[in-house]
Amino acid sequence: MIDRTIQSTSYTLFDELKEGIILVDNHGVICYFNQSAERMVQKQYHLQIDQHILSIIPNSGMMRVLHTKRKEEQKMFAISDTDYLLISRYPLKDKENQIIGAVAVLQEASQKREWLDDDNIQMLLTLILQKSAEAYVIVDEQGLVIMQNPSYDGLISVVDQEQHESVIKNREEVFQTRRDAEITLNTDTLCLSIKSTPIIVDGKLKGCLQIIENKTETVYLKKELQQTKAIIRGLEHNYQFDDFIYRSPFMKFAIEQAKLAAATKRVIFIRGEEGTGKFMLANAIHNWSENKFKLFKRIHPKRNQAQLNKFLSTNCTKYKGTIYLENVTYLSIDEQTLLLEKLREFGKGEKQASFRLIISSPIKLEKALIAGAFLEELYDELMKTNIYLPPLSERKEDIYPLSKYFLMELNQESDRWIQEIDLEAQKALESYSYTSNALELKAILQLAVVRVQEEETVLKLEHLFHSGEKKEQPIELEDTTDDVDQPLSELVEKYEKVIIEKTLRKLEGNKTLTAKTLGLSVRNLYYKLDKYHLN
């Protein structure tokens, strides 16, 4: 009886405790738990009298204590991913030292994290800072360094004077504004992202924390990925406006014009010499427009005669995507009349048109106009929305960036590491007069790269042209406007002759090299030399 009274009194007392109490018998069945215990575990478990502890808390350690008869003190126990309890478990023994049960005392873990005092926190912070890959530095209000980590030491040793000044300046900005400051330092070899935060205690500025992240690798990889994508687009003949490389205002103007035109459904006319990027621009307009997921159809009047006829004779509404009609001057007068009708029809139903039409010409229409080979009305119609792509001779400032880009491509193709073009070579490239613009520039560089030794990183004048031949005036191709009546085979032969002659002269008459450059067998080259009387 007295036992009972004591028992019930102590149970009432237990409910007053902050600590949780769980009591199990020698089989592990729960005999008692207090209110604190219930509250501590209720998120995850629902305690019940007369239930086996393992059926309620499957990973409970009570059975272990019953088995080992040893006490366990201050053990961490995870209630959930974020909540922990500190549990002490004691075996309960009778006079004969027989186990009659066990008791668990539960404490909220946060109460017990007293070891996290100020000193320990500082030690912990230092540890985190030391091991961090990011560079950290803490300075006091005077600008004196209080703490810095090894990453910071490493980083500071590679930056130059100017960059170091920027780092200091960034801190000073924080002291002045008492706000976060952020800058990015970007050079050819290094990219740093610097962030500074004021340390304010009780409203007073006590110092500044500066975090420097070295993003060089990320930036480099991003750049490389972009270059690879651009190369794929080049191989796929699938361009974007970003693929144009230029500095000149003329080109910038042309690209802006193209972007504006791409937003409308107007017929676009692109003028520009061979190799100025007419196809590229037409394709970029297509990929910029809402038609980008549709077909881009290229029609060359001579090569795709059947397609041209079909296009000129069928109803416009059948087409989707973009139709790119190149070399418009190749059209006969009859075909031009048909095209004119089509353009007028297109102009009327501009908004309903299911497709976009882009037309181009490599030669000045005015010449054909004067010669009577081109319809004046068609000319007027075309000039309504026209974009002019200037030749390289009109935008010499683009030659250097273009060359650098081509070299990057050629480096990958031929396993070279050419990083720079020396001043002499730059000048030579700029003063050269190109017949087929960027195409020819690329061809020249292609030849030059073969002459560069594997270990060389700079392209020099001697690689470019052979002595005495620099700034050579290339053979002008005859204006093909007058040749429109000639069959294609004759035109091709004419062109072939010019190319062979030009290459041969460039390579100082070396026939083996000429054959190799042009992708011919030596025998075939000799045959052609004979045929065109080039001996």
Next chain:
Amino acid sequence: MSRYRILVINPRSLVTEIALYENQVPIIIEDLHHDSEKIREFSSIVSQYKFRTNEILLYLVDKGINLSKLAAVCGRGGLLKPIDGGTYIINAAMRNDLLGQTRGEHPSNLGALIAYEIAEHLEIPSYIVDPVVVDEMDNIAKISGYPKITRKSVFHALNHKATGRRAAMELGKKYEKVKLIIAHLGDGITIGAHSNGKVIDVNNGLNGEGPFSMERSGTLPHGDLVDLCYSGEFTYKEMKQQLLYHSGVMAYLDKPRSLQIEEELQNPDNPNYLIFEALAYQVAKEIGSASTVLFGKVDAIILTGELAFSNLFVKLIMERVSWIADIMVYPGENERQSLAEGVLRVLRKEEIPKEYGDREECEDNGKGV
């Protein structure tokens, strides 16, 4: 030889598997993972097709691929009405059946819809190849023995057909001229008798015919099954789930899916050995039964699918069936390659694409037994 670029699309519940082939050579193989939240926003599976189309196109454009260079687009065939095997041009009748979900809802229904959507704008043809509903079963095979139940042809048609063609080529014959027994040993197991290019009989692995598999039960004694169904232990849905996902090897071993069959078969004293041996035994038995469909005139027995990667498992089957015919093993299953090859045959004019017709036509073929 012409080079054809083929875009292949195999939609799954949260992923769209795509591949870009140049003839048989894959240039891009990618699984586009979709945001599950976004997918859940759609009221039905088919309504996702514009969203998934856009995701595919954006991906390809980002990679720099010139869409105008594509020659054809191929989608995984969905739940259509029963049709002959082969490559089908995607037409309005097919799209209507898929949009209307007349034969059921499944992510593969999106394949044809997406393929058509992309191809139409590029003015190129779009196809499906050997969908799961391929039905070339002989009328005699459709008789179940109980008039209210007709046997149906539901099997891994794409892999069966692609592997059949591959094997026929190695045998130096045309697929249309050989008699083969093909066992697809994957998540489900289907064993088909291929006679002159047609699958004249095959077990319906999804519906409890044939051998058991890793997770599914095979044929069960129907008396006991009926008793179990009415025992009150399971609801209709639970019973179906039991048979499809909680039977087979896994149910006996009570182990997770990642079980390595090759490891389990290393030691005959392993307590699990008997179960795997039984699996091989039942597969062999089904192959034996298929050999009678072909009157014993079998050019080759072909084992394919994931389980065929296990040499020991293959050996167990071989011991029992090698007297029937030579055995050829093509482990794994490459759905995207099979789809591309199906389209390539059509583009190269080696095969004439079929038209998905209206229902009457199909039933005239005697498919409605």
